[in-house]
Amino acid sequence: MKNTIFTFTDHSPKYKQIYEKFKSFIEQGDLLTNEKLPSIRQLADSLHVSRNTTLMAYEQLVAEGYIRGEGRQGYFVNELEPLISQEAFILPHPKQTESVKPPVVNFRSDAVDQTNFPLKIWRRIANQVLTLPDSYRYGEPFGEACLREQISTYLFQSRGVKTNSDAIIIGSSTQQMLVYLGQILKEEFQSIIVEDPGYDGAREAFQFHRFMFEMLPVYETGADFSQIEQMKSRLIYITPSHQSPIGVSMSIQQRQMLIHWVNKMCGYIIEDDYDSEFRYTQKPFPALASIDSARVIYLGNFSKSFLPGIRLTYMVLPESVLHRYKKYYSHFESPTSLFSQLTMAKFMELGEWNRHVKRMRLVYKRKMLHLVSELKKQFGQNISVIGEQSGLYLLIKLHLDRTEEWLIKRAFSYGVKVCPTSLYFIKNKSDYPIIKLGFSHLSCDEIELGVGLLKKAWIS
The missing domain is CATH 1.10.10.10 (Winged helix-like DNA-binding domain superfamily/Winged helix DNA-binding domain)
Structure with a gap:
């Protein structure tokens, strides 16, 4: 050497x-x-x-x-x-171009209100959970019994859904649940009816299993079921309480008609009840699963109403699907955090979940009203507001001779980030561009500033 x-x-x-x-x-x-x-x-x-x-x-x-x-x-x-x-692995420095500044106001729809988040309560409960022996093991494959029992009680009280806790499956996200579910359903079904426009993430999950699509047109006045009897599919994915993205709610007559149809077809309704907690004009509508639990697969989650990063979703399966699902996935590990499940179960048991939902309904209603007021004041007849009755976002249809792409780029140049809606549409295209505005994480001052900047960007 x-x-x-x-x-x-x-x-x-x-x-x-x-x-x-x-x-x-x-x-x-x-x-x-x-x-x-x-x-x-x-x-x-x-x-x-x-x-x-x-x-x-x-x-x-x-x-x-x-x-x-x-x-x-x-x-x-x-x-x-x-x-x-x-040095071979070091990427070359990009050419110095004009620096991109973060937006002054971001109307994103994937965040919740941080100011009113029950941080101290959640942290205290989480610390208590860490002292439990159950926190130091692997989780149950279909979710912890304590959380499933709390969800069962909550669904009956808030959505009218009567279910045994054994019929509830805990997962990490709506897409993950739909991918797992699709593996079971594709043994019996080859096609599915989806909303147009509708949640693109659900379509991606069904497309993963090569389901063929039939389209259910949805308008600002509601879904058009006039052709459903002529459709071949016996499976339908739908968001009846707060249609994604239009925001309309399905009437009781439509709900009863859909239940009658699915029983006649011996199929299933996949009901995605993703943010039913936040309805501002009346109480949340009863879930389809409360009318007929034998033919409805019910999906709910804690991402929209509590915290996106918690990654907790739940699904209520009819007995005819439950047995097959559990048999297929009995040897799979739980896809979600045991710690999050135990903490949420205790959070619900102590009544903090109900208190949080009631508090946030008032917070979000105030923000929604302020956003609608500012939009109408600034834009007048140049826009139509869509979906202001519920949810954590609304849509604005702009009666301008502009494209969606131009509107988004122009807004960003003025320091405002807004979201497109074209990804939700398949065939049922809109006559004017529609922009999505999420408001849940913004203060009223930020909302006012953002709308003012949009006015300068789009109507100058």
Whole structure:
């Protein structure tokens, strides 16, 4: 070995510094393949360290494949591929262009109100949960019994859905649940009716299993069921309480008609009840699953109403699907956090969930009214407001000779980020561009500022 001076520092253990130095010698070619290294004793004496220190360094090098031990012969350098310079992995600096500033106001629809989030309560309950023995194990494959029981009670009280906790499945997201569900349903069904416009994430999940689509047109006045009797599909995915994205709610007559249709077809309704908690004009409508639980697969989640990052979704399965689902996925691990499930279960048990929903309904209603007021004041007859009765976003149809792309780019140039809606439409295209405005995380001052900037951007 070449004569090299070791200089120890105080920043890391000496064995690690020896390991790093020898690793560098080997990678740079200063130590050649099959070259013999000093013995543990020799190296320890020369560096004035303990033999245990040099032994630990050699053991680390052996474990990573840099050297090998050959019994009493000692340690030898292994063959390595030539070291590729780290510079090769450094991406070239992009050309200095005009810097992109973050938007002043972001009308995103994937966030909730942070100011009113029950942080102290949630943290206190989470800390208590961490003291429980149940927190230190793997979760149940279909969700924790304590959370499923709380959801069962809540669904009966708030949505009129009567279900046994054993029929509830806990997952991480609506898409994940639909992908898992699709694997079961595709054994019996080849096509599905979806809303147009409708939630694109659901379509992606069904497309994953190669379902064919039939379209149910949805307008600002509601869904058009006039052609459903002529459709071949016996499976339908629908958002009846707050249609995504139009925001209309299905009337009781339409709900009864749909239940009659699905029973006649011996099919299933997949009811996505993603944000039914936030209705501002009347109480939340009863769920379809409260009318007929035998033919309705019910989906709900905590992302919109509580916290997107918690990744907790639930599904209520009819008995005819439940048995197949549990048999198929009995050996799969739970896709969601055990810790989040236990904390949410205790949160609901203590009544904090109901208190949170009631409080946020008032908070979001105030924001929605303020947004609608500002839009009408600034834009007048140039826009139509869609979906102001419920939810955490609304749509605005702009009666302008502009494209959706132009409106979004123009808004961003004025410091405002807005969301497109074209991704929701399949065939049932709108006559004017429609923009989506989420407001849940914004203050009333930010809403006012954002709408004012949109007015400057779009009507100057």
